[in-house]
Amino acid sequence: MLGRTAQNLFWLSRYIERAENMSRMFEVGYRMSLTSRREGGASEHLISMMQAAEALESFELKHKQADVQSVANYMLFDEENPSSVKSCLLAARTNARSVRTALTTDMWEAINAAWLEFAAIRPRDVKGSKIQELLGWIKQVSYTYRGALLSTFLRDEGYAFSQIGNFVERADNTARILDMKYYVLLPRATVVGGDVDIQQWTMILRAASAHRSYRHVYHDRYKAWNIADYLILRQEMPRSLAFCVSWINRTLDMLEDIYGERTAGHAAADAVTELIDGNGVDRIFEYGLHDFLTEFINRNNRMTDALAESYNFY
Amino acid sequence: MSQTPPFDEMHNADGTIREPYLILEEWLKEQPPQALSLMSADAESLFRRLGITFAVYGSNEGTEKLIPFDIIPRIISAMEWRRLSKGIEQRVRALNAFLYDIYHRQEILKAGRVPEKLILNNSAFCPEMMGLDPTRGVYSHIIGVDIVRVGPDDFYVLEDNLRTPSGVSYMLENREAMLQLAPELFQRFKVAPVDSYPETLRRTMESVAPENTKGAPNLVVLTPGIYNSAYFEHSFLADQMGAELCEGQDLFVEDGMVYMRTTTGPERVHVIYRRIDDDFLDPLTFRPDSMLGVPGLFDAYRAGNVTLVNAPGTGIADDKAVYTYVPEIIEFYLGEKALLKNVPTYNCTNDEERAYVLDHLEELVVKEVHGSGGYGMLVGPASTKQMREEFRKKILARPDNYIVQPTLALSTCPTFVEKGIAPRHVDLRPYVLVGDDVRITPGGLTRVALKKGSLVVNSSQGGGTKDTWVLED
Numbered sequence: 001m002l003g004r005t006a007q008n009l010f011w012l013s014r015y016i017e018r019a020e021n022m023s024r025m026f027e028v029g030y031r032m033s034l035t036s037r038r039e040g041g042a043s044e045h046l047i048s049m050m051q052a053a054e055a056l057e058s059f060e061l062k063h064k065q066a067d068v069q070s071v072a073n074y075m076l077f078d079e080e081n082p083s084s085v086k087s088c089l090l091a092a093r094t095n096a097r098s099v100r101t102a103l104t105t106d107m108w109e110a111i112n113a114a115w116l117e118f119a120a121i122r123p124r125d126v127k128g129s130k131i132q133e134l135l136g137w138i139k140q141v142s143y144t145y146r147g148a149l150l151s152t153f154l155r156d157e158g159y160a161f162s163q164i165g166n167f168v169e170r171a172d173n174t175a176r177i178l179d180m181k182y183y184v185l186l187p188r189a190t191v192v193g194g195d196v197d198i199q200q201w202t203m204i205l206r207a208a209s210a211h212r213s214y215r216h217v218y219h220d221r222y223k224a225w226n227i228a229d230y231l232i233l234r235q236e237m238p239r240s241l242a243f244c245v246s247w248i249n250r251t252l253d254m255l256e257d258i259y260g261e262r263t264a265g266h267a268a269a270d271a272v273t274e275l276i277d278g279n280g281v282d283r284i285f286e287y288g289l290h291d292f293l294t295e296f297i298n299r300n301n302r303m304t305d306a307l308a309e310s311y312n313f314y
Numbered sequence: 315m316s317q318t319p320p321f322d323e324m325h326n327a328d329g330t331i332r333e334p335y336l337i338l339e340e341w342l343k344e345q346p347p348q349a350l351s352l353m354s355a356d357a358e359s360l361f362r363r364l365g366i367t368f369a370v371y372g373s374n375e376g377t378e379k380l381i382p383f384d385i386i387p388r389i390i391s392a393m394e395w396r397r398l399s400k401g402i403e404q405r406v407r408a409l410n411a412f413l414y415d416i417y418h419r420q421e422i423l424k425a426g427r428v429p430e431k432l433i434l435n436n437s438a439f440c441p442e443m444m445g446l447d448p449t450r451g452v453y454s455h456i457i458g459v460d461i462v463r464v465g466p467d468d469f470y471v472l473e474d475n476l477r478t479p480s481g482v483s484y485m486l487e488n489r490e491a492m493l494q495l496a497p498e499l500f501q502r503f504k505v506a507p508v509d510s511y512p513e514t515l516r517r518t519m520e521s522v523a524p525e526n527t528k529g530a531p532n533l534v535v536l537t538p539g540i541y542n543s544a545y546f547e548h549s550f551l552a553d554q555m556g557a558e559l560c561e562g563q564d565l566f567v568e569d570g571m572v573y574m575r576t577t578t579g580p581e582r583v584h585v586i587y588r589r590i591d592d593d594f595l596d597p598l599t600f601r602p603d604s605m606l607g608v609p610g611l612f613d614a615y616r617a618g619n620v621t622l623v624n625a626p627g628t629g630i631a632d633d634k635a636v637y638t639y640v641p642e643i644i645e646f647y648l649g650e651k652a653l654l655k656n657v658p659t660y661n662c663t664n665d666e667e668r669a670y671v672l673d674h675l676e677e678l679v680v681k682e683v684h685g686s687g688g689y690g691m692l693v694g695p696a697s698t699k700q701m702r703e704e705f706r707k708k709i710l711a712r713p714d715n716y717i718v719q720p721t722l723a724l725s726t727c728p729t730f731v732e733k734g735i736a737p738r739h740v741d742l743r744p745y746v747l748v749g750d751d752v753r754i755t756p757g758g759l760t761r762v763a764l765k766k767g768s769l770v771v772n773s774s775q776g777g778g779t780k781d782t783w784v785l786e787d
Contacts, residue, residue, distance in 0.1 A: 001574055001577050001579075002558060002560065002564050002575060002576055003564075003575045003576060003577055004561070004563070004564050004572060004575070094540065097540045097542050097545070097549075098539075100553070100559075101552050101553040101559050102548040103550050105364075109363055109364070112363065113363060116362070156697045157577060259577070259578055311577040312575050312576065312577055312579070314563065314575065
């Protein structure tokens with residue numbers, strides 16, 4: 001397989017996952033802004049959401065006011081925002097066109113149809129109930145693509161590179177969501193978090209689609225340590241760092257089987273794994289949640305670079 | 315010539331149906347009123363979903379358009395096809411022999427049958443190819459011959475496309491679409507299949523692999539990338555052949571060998587079906603500013619370590635000015651009379667012919683010698699006074715840059731348009747593969763001018779396509 005093909009497959013899956021994540025994050029900011037009763041609260045929620053998405057700085061260069069319309073435009077439709085849903089879907093489709101011969105018809109059609117449909121939407125028509133509808137649709141796009149991938153894609157190297165892209169992006173996203181609100185998860189003297197904390201925790205869990213499953217796992221109220229445990233260490237939580245890292249490792253084992261050798265990418269993945277396996281929640285808090293997450297994001301990036309080097313991405 | 319009514323492929327002059335179309339006529343009559351427009355809409359969504367698109371130059375970058383597909387097939391009888399394919403085979407054999415000669419001893423120039431100046435001063439002549447020996451002596455492996463019909467037995471070759479003819483993916487996808495949309499038609503007709511084309515292409519490429527190839531040759535398709543107007547076709551063919559689809563950056567040359575960069579390191583490449591123009595192939599030999607090509611590729615080619623399909627420099631044989639000499643060329647190398655006719659062509663550098671041309675612009679077609687795709691062309695009968703004035707000036711300024719031909723009354727074929735079924739002008743591009751043998755796929759691409767009365771069939775100018783059926787005995 002061409003190194004470029006591997007790279008395109010990796011980024012194709014990454015962009016689809018990112019489009020889904022952007023939609024999730026926007027949904028959280030949007031919902032919280034709707035329910036905020038404080039003066040200026042609506043705008044604050046949207047701003048902290050953009051911060052997590054690393055989109056705030058560039059947003060502020062273009063817009064004075066963060067309201068639902070301007071933020072929706074920027075996060076969903078603005079092609080100048082490289083992480084907007086539109087940019088992600090376009091990048092995914094561009095990557096898909098480059099490697100069309102490596103995709104199954106179902107995968108190609110999922111991306112192509114999504115792009116054609118999205119490109120036909122006029123941003124000014126998306127308001128009121130249409131916003132939720134669109135956000136739901138974006139998630140469906142990602143599910144359709146992954147569904148096509150899982151049920152039609154040959155289990156070879158192309159599949160492996162797709163999966164790695166997917167889980168590298170998801171891990172990065174979950175780490176960023178946690179990092180944005182790390183301070184509300186820090187242990188404090190007070191046993192019960194105030195209303196504001198609970199609202200913030202809900203936001204974190206919602207962004208990871210984890211607010212309901214949390215109850216099933218912990219049978220408890222929202223608590224900071226549990227939330228950190230859930231999104232970092234729990235193997236059964238499909239957006240947790242531990243879950244993503246397991247997938248990456250399993251997929252890298254598959255590449256080792258196919259190519260008959262371990263690479264610098266494998267070693268870099270071991271460094272990520274060590275960070276997750278070697279630490280319980282208490283150790284993580286001892287280390288400093290923010291520092292831990294920063295370290296995770298860095299190691300995750302280094303692993304991506306090492307894989308690109310090992311498998312001749314260019 | 316433009317006075318007589320055009321030849322109708324479906325109807326005789328007395329209104330009766332020509333034999334190859336009898337069954338189709340029956341089928342059309344059986345269709346309920348809305349059936350054809352439904353089929354037409356189905357076809358469009360099918361093509362769009364599959365992403366069978368092309369980019370239009372001059373419109374916004376990245377805009378992808380569909381070539382309109384007409385659901386009424388164009389039908390050619392077995393006998394007609396036999397005649398056509400004989401004529402085509404004769405032409406491609408002669409033109410490949412011509413290319414070999416031009417890049418070796420140039421006997422035809424020495425014999426004075428083709429003017430030396432016309433070849434050696436031609437920008438399509440590639441001096442770097444002198445003395446090179448491509449495998450099996452084949453220069454043009456993939457050819458699309460443009461043919462028009464003006465009468466029951468009257469076929470003319472409009473152009474021999476010997477460089478990188480496109481459109482073959484439409485031939486294949488149009489057939490797929492027809493099989494899906496009207497499967498019952500295929501039970502009533504015996505239509506020759508076209509779907510072996512990718513396999514034949516593979517076989518052709520394998521047969522011209524470099525002599526030092528060990529084991530199965532590694533084949534690739536070299537594309538300029540996703541923004542090229544024919545990118546869909548490049549990826550389609552690579553996919554169908556099971557060849558790797560490469561861009562210039564995926565290949566590199568080391569010690570005279572071509573390699574591709576794979577996830578496990580370099581892998582040697584033996585045959586490249588390149589869809590990049592000569593000028594851009596290798597920045598070290600041709601245009602130094604080319605970002606699309608592979609540095610050193612031509613050296614590897616010269617050393618006989620890789621085969622380029624088609625070879626560089628084939629443009630000299632399909633140059634519009636050389637075109638006039640094809641009957642000569644056939645006679646010179648094969649000792650035979652040309653089976654297919656050339657369109658009579660006026661030479662504007664000749665005073666007498668130029669004077670005639672300038673007096674009769676409203677009935678002639680003017681083409682740029684190096685133009686293609688229907689750009690830079692004047693169709694006299696459809697032109698305005700202003701357009702003719704513009705071309706008059708152009709011809710006077712650079713008479714050698716234009717060739718002029720009578721307006722041919724292209725045959726018409728029934729076509730589904732807004733108002734129902736109506737005759738529209740068509741041409742035909744069959745595809746030929748040359749390797750260890752000459753193989754012509756029974757069928758081809760029929761292009762149709764969808765505008766009433768229009769003679770320009772190019773997709774960039776509003777033309778559509780039809781499935782093309784060659785009937786079996």
